[in-house]
Amino acid sequence: MGELAGSQATAAAPKTQAEPFVPLWGIALDAAVLAALIVTIARNSVYGLDFFHVFAGALWISIDLLMGFIIGPTIRRLDVPARMVFSKGLMTKMMVVVPTAVICTLTSGWQLARADGLFTTPYPPQHGWVVAALIVVALLAIIAYVYLEPANIVVLTELRKPEPNGPLIGRMMQRFLYAAGILGVLQLSMIVIMVRLATW
Amino acid sequence: MVTTPPPYAGDTTRSPIVACIVGTIISCILAAGIIIVYIPAEAPMWGPIMWVCIAAVLTAATIVLILRKKSFARQRFFTVAQWVFLYILVLSGMAEYVMVFDGMRGKTLVVMTIILLLFLVNIPMLWGFSVARHERTS
Numbered sequence: 001m002g003e004l005a006g007s008q009a010t011a012a013a014p015k016t017q018a019e020p021f022v023p024l025w026g027i028a029l030d031a032a033v034l035a036a037l038i039v040t041i042a043r044n045s046v047y048g049l050d051f052f053h054v055f056a057g058a059l060w061i062s063i064d065l066l067m068g069f070i071i072g073p074t075i076r077r078l079d080v081p082a083r084m085v086f087s088k089g090l091m092t093k094m095m096v097v098v099p100t101a102v103i104c105t106l107t108s109g110w111q112l113a114r115a116d117g118l119f120t121t122p123y124p125p126q127h128g129w130v131v132a133a134l135i136v137v138a139l140l141a142i143i144a145y146v147y148l149e150p151a152n153i154v155v156l157t158e159l160r161k162p163e164p165n166g167p168l169i170g171r172m173m174q175r176f177l178y179a180a181g182i183l184g185v186l187q188l189s190m191i192v193i194m195v196r197l198a199t200w
Numbered sequence: 201m202v203t204t205p206p207p208y209a210g211d212t213t214r215s216p217i218v219a220c221i222v223g224t225i226i227s228c229i230l231a232a233g234i235i236i237v238y239i240p241a242e243a244p245m246w247g248p249i250m251w252v253c254i255a256a257v258l259t260a261a262t263i264v265l266i267l268r269k270k271s272f273a274r275q276r277f278f279t280v281a282q283w284v285f286l287y288i289l290v291l292s293g294m295a296e297y298v299m300v301f302d303g304m305r306g307k308t309l310v311v312m313t314i315i316l317l318l319f320l321v322n323i324p325m326l327w328g329f330s331v332a333r334h335e336r337t338s
Contacts, residue, residue, distance in 0.1 A: 034290065034294070037294070038294075038297065041297070041298060041301060042301070099287055099291075103290070103291055103294055107294050107295070107298055110298060111298060111302075114302060119239045119240055120240055131237055134233065134236060134237070135233075138229045138233060141225075141229065142222075142225060142226065142229065145225065145323055145326070146221075146222055146225065146326065149327060150326060150327050150330035150331075151330075153280060153327055153330065153331055154330055154331055154334060157276075157280070157331050158334075165334065165336075168334055
């Protein structure tokens with residue numbers, strides 16, 4: 001199955017491309033968003049921090065859920081040439097949006113937690129929910145940095161070669177989709193924790 | 201038709217380099233976790249320092265293993281690693297900014313900065329190695 005996918009991928013892959021992984025407009029957009037986040041933190045604006053945390057967090061969680069439970073299973077049912085074309089466009093956009101959404105969510109969330117006094121709450125039971133949130137974030141970081149993103153970059157790199165290694169692309173895409181599914185489940189647990197903390 | 205690609209000269213099986221980097225990342229997260237759980241109070245530092253030392257030893261081992269690797273696509277490794285380094289530099293920079301802004305000082309700040317530096321070295325190495333190990337070097 002993997003080898004079949006591989007040979008289809010090799011046949012379908014566009015020939016060597018020189019354009020960058022991340023488009024320049026994406027880098028400029030990310031830089032502007034990060035500059036706005038730095039100003040918001042420096043001004044200690046609770047409204048701004050809330051905005052960044054809710055907006056970026058919703059974006060991050062939605063992307064993970066969409067990838068894990070809707071786009072992932074759909075891609076698996078596509079034939080490999082279509083999968084390659086779809087993945088290349090998707091992954092490029094994801095590299096613009098996701099890293100910045102993650103930075104904004106975590107940084108503004110940390111500042112909000114301090115501002116709301118969540119780190120000084122009594123240990124049982126409320127502080128336990130804060131610790132649970134930190135544990136889920138740690139698991140998200142490990143899975144994203146160790147499994148998901150390296151697989152993403154291997155696929156993008158292979159697709160830019162004149163003769164991509166099909167079986168490798170098939171293996172890495174499977175890894176990417178499984179990791180996205182696990183992240184989706186973790187994100188669901190994060191929603192439960194965040195709603196609990198917000199309504200305490 | 202199914203085609204079999206040529207065998208890789210690089211490492212395509214389970215690698216001690218990946219194991220070392222994953223060990224480093226987990227050690228760093230444990231070290232930071234101990235400090236964070238105690239916030240706003242000062243955490244006892246022996247635990248985080250122990251985990252940071254383990255992470256530092258594993259990082260040194262990773263660098264040695266990569267340097268000693270033969271038939272390795274070093275150019276591809278550095279091409280990927282330099283861009284990932286830039287991304288992690290922004291991420292670590294934001295974290296450092298927030299910690300200093302929030303008044304973290306002393307030993308805690310030093311340990312957290314070392315943790316960020318270890319991330320800054322290890323994540324680019326992991327992503328760069330993940331790509332370079334699959335390169336068909338001649």
